[in-house]
Amino acid sequence: MEMDGNDLAGQIGTSITLRECAKTFPDGTVALKPVSLDVVAGETVVILGPSGCGKTTLLRIIAGLENPDAGGNVRFGDDDVTRVPIEKRNVGMVFQSYALFPNMSVRDNVAYGLKIRGVDRRSRKQQALKVLDMMRIGELAERRIDQLSGGQRQRVALARALAVRPRVLLLDEPLTALDAALRETLRTEIDRLLRSLGITSIYVTHDQQEAMVLGDRIIVMSKGEVAQSGTPEDIYLRPANRYVGEFIGVMNRLDGELSNSRLETAAGNIDVEPTLVSKASGASSVFFRPEAVRLAAPENSPLRCKVVAVHFHGGSRRYFLETGAGPELIVDAVNATSAKAGETVGVTIDHQSFIVFD
Ligand SMILES: Nc1ncnc2c1ncn2[C@@H]1O[C@H](COP(=O)(O)OP(=O)(O)OP(=O)(O)O)[C@@H](O)[C@H]1O
Ligand SMILES: [Mg+2]
Incomplete structure (x- = not known):
């Protein structure tokens, strides 16, 4: 592998194609039913789903740590890598547990992959320092891993994965071990890094x-299958099924009778688009996001609900409302409203944002 002084920036990754990759242990x-997947070169795809x-x-099938069942196929660009072991695939991996060498210095950890690839000592050192600078931990180069914080270790793990200039970078819950604030910081940094x-x-x-x-694209998984693949907006605003809708973000639900452009519920009647009624009628549920809801005075509102609790979130307040027509509604109100727990509020919902699942 060539290791000159060129920057890491500007390199183009490979496309990845999976066909019918299943895994039975x-x-x-x-663990996996037959999954097909096309990842465009340079794209960041997030695989999201419950434990x-x-x-x-x-991810391990893409890395080459696991073989798919017979019939499965993995390609990097035009290369069929289905039977190519991980060390020949040129992938970088970052795990939840950092998997670093605790007694070695930061620099030696980052240079390790280069050493295995036979890169000479001087170039190794240079390249490692460059990647450490990029991760903004250049000053920690001579420290031992066991002298670092969790966030610093995860930066080293990322630097190590990037140092070998992989064709593909695979990250498995890299931030899970970190506290919320640090996760957000590193998330932002990883986002900028991957894009640049x-x-x-x-x-x-x-x-x-x-x-x-x-994610440029999110693949939502459920029980070994792809439940939906789409942009974050698709997934949030146009969930393909109830599973995806309820897995991502807060999803509200009202149960009632759907007919004649109206949903009749225990809390009142609301107008809906005729297209929704044609999708489902009779006893039905409509779904909507918290942002679609406005709170108002009860007198002029189609729905009336009892406030169960109010949580102060700083910039907004989150209301939990009892409807008698399904689970409590969750509503985020930006403007301070005076409604308190135990009182009745009026609710209006933006018709455009109703979702009905088949
Ligand atoms: N080596 C193995 N032998 C048998 N079953 C396995 C093996 N590895 C994983 N599994 C099972 O396969 C399923 C999928 O596991 P996998 O590790 O891919 O889940 P995951 O989505 O990464 O979960 P988590 O979010 O908890 O990491 C699980 O039911 C798991 O118990
Ligand atoms: Mg896992």
């Missing part, structure tokens, strides 16, 4: 906010 566990849905298994490098990245998480921020 020897004990019979079906046990097969995220890590999918133009590297193809696959990022596994069960944190939907992380997925929304980082």
Whole structure:
């Protein structure tokens, strides 16, 4: 591998194509049903889903740490890598547990992959320092790993993955071990880094906010299958099914009778688009996001609800409302309203934002 003084920036990652990649473990566990996936060169794809849905298994198949069942195929660009082991795929990996060498210096950890690849000592050192500077931890180069904080360790792990100039960067819940504030900082940094490098990245998480921020595209998984693949906006505003709708963000629900452009509920009647009535009628549920709801005086509002609790969030207040027509509604109000727990408020909902699932 050539290791001159060129910057990492500007390099273009490879496209990734998966066809019918399934995984059944020897004990019979079906971790993955046949999954097909196309990742464009330079794209950041986030794989999102609950624990046990097969995220890590999918990532390990892409990395070459796991073989797909017979019939599955993995390509990097035009290269069929299905049977190519990880050390020949030129991927960088970052794990939740940093998997660094604790007694070695930061610089030696970052240079390790280069050493294995036979890069000479001087170039190794130069390249490691360059990547450490990029991660803004150049001053820690001579420290031992066990002298670093969690956030610093995760930066080293990222630097190590990037130092070998991988064709593909694979990240498996890299921020889960960190506290909320640090996660947000590093999330922002990773986002800028991946965009500036133009590297193809696959990022596994069960944190939907992380997925929304980082993903050019999000693949939502459920029980070994892809439930939806789309941009963050698609996934949030146009969920393909109820599972996706309720997994991402807060989703409100009202149960009632749907007919003649109206939903009749225990809390009052609301108008809906005729197209929704044609999708479902009779006993039905309509779904909507908290942003679609406005609170008002009860007198002139189509729905009246009892305030169960109010949480102060700084910039907004979150209201929990009892409707008698399904679970409590969750509403985020930016303007201070005077309604308190125990009082009745009026609710209006933006008709455009109703969702009905088949
Ligand atoms: N080596 C193995 N042998 C048998 N079953 C396995 C093995 N590895 C994983 N599994 C099972 O496969 C399923 C998917 O596991 P996987 O690690 O891909 O989930 P995940 O989505 O990454 O979950 P988490 O968010 O908890 O990391 C789980 O039911 C898990 O128990
Ligand atoms: Mg996992």
